[in-house]
Amino acid sequence: MSAKKAAAVGKATAGKDDETTTAGKDATGKAAAKKPAGAGVAVGKPESRTALVRRARRINRELAEIYPYAHPELDFENPFQLVIATVLSAQTTDLRVNQTTPALFAEYPTPEDLAAADPEKVEEILRPTGFFRAKTRSVIGLSKALVEEFGGEVPGRLEDLVKLPGVGRKTAFVVLGNAFGRPGITVDTHFQRLVRRWRWTDETEPDKIETAVGALFPKSEWTMLSHHVIFHGRRICHARKPACGACPVAPLCPAYGEGETDPEKAKKLLKYEKGGFPGQRLNPPQAYLDAGGRPAPPLGAG
Known part of the structure; x- marks a missing residue:
């Protein structure tokens, strides 16, 4: 995903094979890519193991470009x-x-x-x-x-x-x-919620979720995967009202539509939790892009 695509955090850009049914506008007022009715995943149809692995890894790649600075949001020195x-x-x-x-x-x-x-x-x-x-x-x-x-x-x-x-x-x-730089999956409440929404696993117990999700990715990616998913859960894919219309991985999400799908309304649900401004609403371009149009960390990120 290019920096230009990363700029459209408020747009759920469908893949070339995704069906699209609804349209919105991005933060500049230009026509946004249409939102997929089923988020690019056929709800109710079985997904092969190979297809699941590919979709899961694609989601992680998309999130890695949106949150290249993802890190533990606890301050520590040792x-x-x-x-x-x-x-x-x-x-x-x-x-x-x-x-x-x-x-x-x-x-x-x-x-x-x-x-x-x-x-x-x-x-x-x-x-x-x-x-x-x-x-x-x-x-x-x-x-x-x-x-x-x-x-x-x-x-x-x-x-x-x-x-x-x-x-x-x-x-x-x-x-x-x-x-210690040793790979591990952090199964907190955000992680549990998102991986179940994405249908990476149906497990409900943290240790079983850890095993099931870990099997979809190379071990070397586990730690950053955890950061990407948790960052996304805190900022966009909320528990009660996910901002579906402002989600960069909507085309890959079977749960698309559980939250607000209107792009403008969804943008108002985005949250910013770092640097002393809990819950502050931000416009996606200001939230995620630096002056050169590249994804940038939020204020206060190390």
Whole structure:
């Protein structure tokens, strides 16, 4: 997909073999490519394994051009900060965690410091993240385990990470993929929602989703695949009202039409969640393109 095509995030551009039934206009007022009635996928008809793999990989390629800067949206400087931030992100937003962790890490910069911390003081710092008492127990317990079992270092193996308090497979893969460069699929709520909408799998359990989706892609792509899907879920393919009419992968989506299909109305549903502006609505060209017409990171992205 070219930079010009990436500019049309607000347009669901159909492939040459896709049937089209409705049309809209892009942000410049020009006629947009028509929207596919079935999003280019025959709903209700069986899809061969080969066709599924090709469609899944094409979706990932499209998202890679729209979100070339995709990355963990938690701020961290080392594996310890990442594992703590990921544990704290449960039941809250990454933005809230990023607003909270600077004070936490300034006071307790190492596992040894946090392991010896007064729980009441930690609770006060973590209060804005919600469930602060349980999270305090987890991060202090996690820090103690790092000190006592791993010499104060975050382990780089899945089987060790999941033994730490508050760390499940999702958190472990975030850490492995982004702190150690070891491929992993992060099955969070966004990932689960999108891969089921795209009919990559019918599984509902995270570990089974991880296995099913992982089989569609080379292992080397797993970490960035997770970022692409999660970015898309946060910005366009929302849980309650997906912005179908502003979705760049609509031609490949069996669930096209579950959300708003009118291009202009769909653009108003786009969300921006980085840099202190949660939920800010943006026009696609400003949201995704730099001055040269190339996809660009949102404000605040590293």
